[in-house]
Structure formats: structure tokens, C-alpha cells
Amino acid sequence: MTALLEVADLRASYGTTRVLHGIEFSLGERSITAVLGANGAGKTTTLRALCGMVRTEGEIRFAGQRIAGRRTEDIARLGIAHVPDGRGTFLYLTTEENLRLGAYARKDKRAVARDVERMYAYFPRLKERRRQQAGTLSGGEQQMLAVSRALMLAPKLLLLDEPSFGLAPLVVRELFGILRAINAESGVSMLLVEQNAAMALELADHACVIETGRVVIAGTAAELKRDDGVRRAYLGY
């Protein structure tokens, strides 16, 4: 496994409150890694740190380059797309404008047009609503739009912050099925932060657990599913 992303001794703070105390993990190409943990453990902050949205110290290497301390927009241009906490929809723009913005950093116009159609094929609901203001979409549709917008960057790595949040179980199942298909088709790696540990471990091939700003367990998804501590704390049986 060649590592696409390597994180070592990653620390981050909000003001004087340190939230990450030396996160360490790596993630391979074409892989899906789940990050599990309780509320406030530092999962969202980890994703934010990878994108330069919080002040960080430590080492982050992406596709061989050091990206720690770089600006968010430059990191995005290197090929890291982020579906943020709260979805980050451009509420006053149309669905299609949201998708086009996702591809803003790309220059290959024809491929972009093709990718818009590809997103509509994954999520036909978005095509029905292409000219509608994104703020009028339902929660599930907005989540699909957020994922599509991120994929429009044609990223090497997709960061997903709680894509299941606020969605009906059936919609979550559908969304995760599509994520798996996209991973298999285009080989984009995914780093998935989830509260819904059972579903996340279904989708992921690797996983790690974060507790109070540190990685406490890491391994393949199958290993974590068998781990007694993980099972009791996050899977609830």
C-alpha cells in the first residue's frame, strides 16, 4: 500500500484550547478510511486541520508533498476535497452553480461538463433540481449535492464529515452505496468521519478511533469490528 496521506504528530488548537494532541495515521491510495470517536474527540478538527482551516503543528504529507501550514485554497487545488460539517452548501446559488463551483479549480472544461452529467447520473434527484436554489433542497438532497460538489474537484482524496448526519437510514444506505461505487470506479480515496460507526465500518476498509485528540486504535475495518472495546463503545453490542 502506497500512502497517499501521512499524518504525524498533528496538533491543533482553537485559541488556547488544544484539541489535537499528536494525531498519527496514514491512508492508502484508493482506500476508504473511517475515523470513529465520541463527540468532541477531535474528528472534525482533524479534517479541518488537513485542509488548513485551523492552526496546526506537525507533519501532513499528501502525495509526497508537505501541506501543513498551506492555505486552504491551495490544498484544495492539490486535490483534497472536503464535504464539511454542516454541508457548506452555497444556499443562494442553484444546484448546477454549486456543482460548477466544485470544479472551479479545474481547467478541463469538457471533462467538467461530463462530470456534471456523471453526478446527475449518480444522483438523479439533483438533475431534477438543477435550476433550483440549493437552499430549498431537502437535507438529503443537500448532502448529495455536497458530496457531488466535492467530487467535481476530481480529487485524489475526499474528506467526508458526517455525511449521514440528519439523514433517514434508507437515504444513508443509498448514499454510502454510491460512495462505494465511486471509490471503486474512479479510485478516489476517502477519509470518512462518522458517528454511525456500524455503517462506517461497513463502507471502510481501514479505520481508526480518536479519543481526546489522539488515535487510540487503528487497523483494518474487519479488525476494528472484532475489537471488544470498539464493539462495546461504538457499535453498542
Added chain:
Amino acid sequence: MEAVLLQVLAGLATGGIYASLALALVMIYQATHLVNFAQGEMAMFATYIAWSLVNAGMGYWPAFLLTVLIAFVLGVLIERVVIRPVENAPVLAVVVVFIGLLVILNSVAGWIFTYTIKSFPSPFPPALGIRYMSPHQVGALLVTLIVLALLYLFFRFTPLGLAMRAAAQNPVSSRLVGIRVGWMLALGWGLAAAVGAVAGMMVAPIVYLDPNMMSGILLYAFAAALLGGIDSPGGAVVGGLVVGVLENLLGAFVIGNELKLVVALVLIVGVLLVRPSGFFGSVQVSRV
């Protein structure tokens, strides 16, 4: 009846100028959530540049285009040099910077060009005049409409325009898709300054050129922007035209020309009291 029509048409002509300046205000407001008090003085300064170019022997339209370009560059520079450092400062600090800019531009213009009132040429041929409107009124209205149409096309149909709208409404998500938000803000300042420059050059033949020429116009533009909804570009245009017509009708038939400026002030206070979001603005709700 003819007198009314005459006043309405004249109102539309000046209203178009208010609309351009109001639009410049709205563009800055959307990006920064603050009203740029120096917008009028920036326009005034640009008009002086145009005047200098014409006086140096340049033809009107080349001077016009060059002025718009210079205003754009100056707008970008002002954002980068003056506004950038106070980006995260408290609101009042930024307001003070705006007022500082206003005073500086006003004084520098007075220092370089003196406070003597100058006449500014109108480029429009007499043939452009129609029965109820002077050539300059028709021309100014046309130029305004062209500028508004160009802006609409730019923001609606170009990727850069889309990115600027995105950066104004959601900077965090914009960075995540690779948009350089800082530059989008600077471009917004440049565009606003360019639009303001056009407004200045269109209004100068009417009010004459002096360092204080825009103070009244800026008040009308404020009233227009507020009436239309301070965060609505379309609203600013409608507001500008409405304020222009209203001001002319009331000035001619009700309150007399001396009290015209009061119309703007009453509108500002009235809109803020009765309907702070204006005709087309969005109502801001925040949880506390």
C-alpha cells in the same frame, strides 16, 4: 401631464446614476457586510482623472475607458492596502477606515485639483436628445443600462462572476473548492470602483466637478440601496430609479428644489424604521 412626464423621464436619467452608485455600495456590502462611505469620493476622484485626461488632449471615450480601468486598479489597491489589514477588525474600526478614506480622497482631490468648480464635458451628440429628454439625459441612461447589463452578464454567466458571488456568500466553502477568496474581494472592490467611476462621469456634467460633488449623490445612492434592500443588486437598480423619479416629482411639485435632499434622508430613516430589509433584501435572522 406633460410636466409630470418630463419630471419622470429626468428622474429616470439621474435615477440611473444613483442606481450605479447604489450597485457599487451593494457589491461591497455583499462581500464585507459594511457600507463603504468612501464610495462617492472614489467616484469623484476617478472623475477628476477623466477630466485630467480629457484636458491633456485625449478623446472623451478613450479617456472614459482608461478612467474606468484606472478606477478598477485603484479599487483593487485600496482593498489590498487599506481594507485587508482591518479584515477581521471590529465593525467600528472598519467604518472609521471608510470615513478616513473619504476624508483623504476628498482632501487630496482638493489639494491636486483645487476646490474651484469645473465643468465636465458631456460626450453625447445633440441628435440623441428626444422630445422630453436632453441628449445627456438619454446618453447617461443608456450608459447606465449598458453597465448594468454587462455586470449582470458577468455575474450570471462567467465562472469568475460565479466565484465572486460564491466568495461573498460563503467564504469557507469557497476556499474548500479552491477559490482565492481574498482576490475575489479585491476584484469586487475594483468592479465597484469602476462602476462608481462611470456614475461620476455621468453625473459630473449635471452637478459640475468639484471635490464635494458626490456627497449628495451618495446620499441618494444610500437611499436607493436601502430601499431596494442593501444586499440585493437588482433592488439597488430599482431603488435608484425609484429614488430618482420620486426626488424629481416631489422637488418639482410638492416640496420645491431646495428640499430635494430631504427626500433621500426621509427615505433612509423611513426604510430603516418600517422595513429594514427594503423591497428585495433578505431578512437576516441570527440566533443568539
